[in-house]
Amino acid sequence: MESEEMGIFERYLTVWVILCIITGVGIGQFIPAFPALLNRLQYAQVSLPVAVLIWLMIYPMMLRIDFSSIIRATREIKGLAVTCGTNWLIKPFTMYIVASFFLLGVFSNLIPPELGREYLAGAVLLGAAPCTAMVFVWSSLTRGDPAYTLVQVAVNDIILLFAYAPIVAFLLGIGNIQVPYDTLILSVVLFVVVPLLAGYFTRRRLITSRGPEYFQEFLGKFENITVMGLLLTLIIIFSFQGRVIIENPLHICLIAVPLIIQTFLIFTVAYLWARIWRLRHAVAAPAALIGASNFFELAVAVAISLFGLQSGAALATVVGVLVEVPVMLTxxxxxxxTRDRFPA
Known part of the structure; x- marks a missing residue:
């Protein structure tokens, strides 16, 4: 379980993201040869440098998942019902509704329709991916039950393997956004299944051969790699997005509106649900926070794979990163x- 205090990267993640935006835009404008070079380093429409960075983001998180903990799930079955019900039966669909309302409706005079649909696609990719990493931080900051938090992450990761691609394809189809199924499934395989299996077998082998203490030392080597991989990915994305941002700086704020509203909405739904069922606060808080937070590393990866580095979808997922920390800390x-409103 992570420390109860966020590290400097996590605590100031929004600041680092803003610096990455400035750096990336500057590179795109003043060193155009850099994004041009990256654009040539592709295979099957996947940027190879970005693919490596994405693996650096996701693999360390998968190492932390102890799937044997699922056997303890029956101890907090109501909490898991809240988590799974909110994350998979409510959240993706409310994200689509809220994002469509603003990006294709309220802001239609400010955002061109085609770009609005790309932003919507990015929002959907965020909404269909519940958090798997930062939720440990949010849980510890609310004194959440660490065993329950671990179990809910493991269960959500298993559901993610089977539900993410169909839900995303369904919602994007409703929004008239053409996405080839094979590309979407390949993205999930590359950025979920493969790192998940790699993390599982690495964890199992190291614990079996070297013991749990050595495994914890090994895990410590990845302390800041996930965040560093994310920040370097953002610099690359924004080196491609520079012109869009300079010409439409307002779009960043417009994309943030539905994402923020959706975050508060999902937290409220899950938190009230947990209160109605009289769950203890150590379960209710992480159950609500995992749905409110997003697996933005996966969303960024899939957006890049499906729509490209220069797409509005990729930009929308990055805005999700930008608003994540301040909103979640709120x-x-x-x-x-509100701890005293729940059973001890």
């Missing part, structure tokens, strides 16, 4: 302030 404060 929800953590709300959860801590």
């Amino acid at each position: 929800l953590v404060r709300i959860a801590n302030a």
Whole structure:
């Protein structure tokens, strides 16, 4: 389980993202040869440098998942019902509704229709991917039950393997966004299945051969690699997105509106559901926070794979990263302030 205090990268993630935006835009404008070079380093429409960085983001998180903990799931079956019901039966669909309402409706005079649909696609990719990493931080900041948090992450990862691609394809189809199934499935295989299996077998082998203490030391080597991989990926993305941002800086704020509203909405639904069922706060808080937070590393990866580095979808997922930390810290404060409304 992670420390109860966020590291400097996690605590100031929004600041680092803003710096990455400035750096990436500057590179795109003043060193155009850099994105041009990256554009040539592709295979099957997948940027090879970005693919490597994405693996650096996702693999360390998969190492942390102890799937043997699923056998403890029956101890908190109501909490898992809240988590799974919110994440897979509600969240993807409310994200589509809220994002469509704003990006294709309220803001239609400010965002061209085609670009609005790309932003919607990015929002859908975020909404269909519940958090698997930062939720450990949010849980510890609310004094959540670490065993339950681990179990809910493991269960969500298993559901993710089977449900992510169909839900995304369905919602994007409704929005008249053409996405080839084979590309989507390949993205899930590359950025979920393969790192998940690699993490599982690495964890199993190291614990069996060297012991759990050595495994924890090995895990410590990846302390900041995930965030560093994310930040370098953002610099690359924004080196391609520079012109769009310079010409439409307002779009960043417009994309953030539905993402923020959706985050508060999902937290409220899950948190109230947990309160109605009288779940203890140590379960209710992480159950609500995992749905409110997003597996943005996966969303960024799939957006790049499906739509490209220069797409509006990729930009929308990055805006999700930008708003994630300040919004989630606000929800953590709300959860801590309402602790006495739940059973001890």
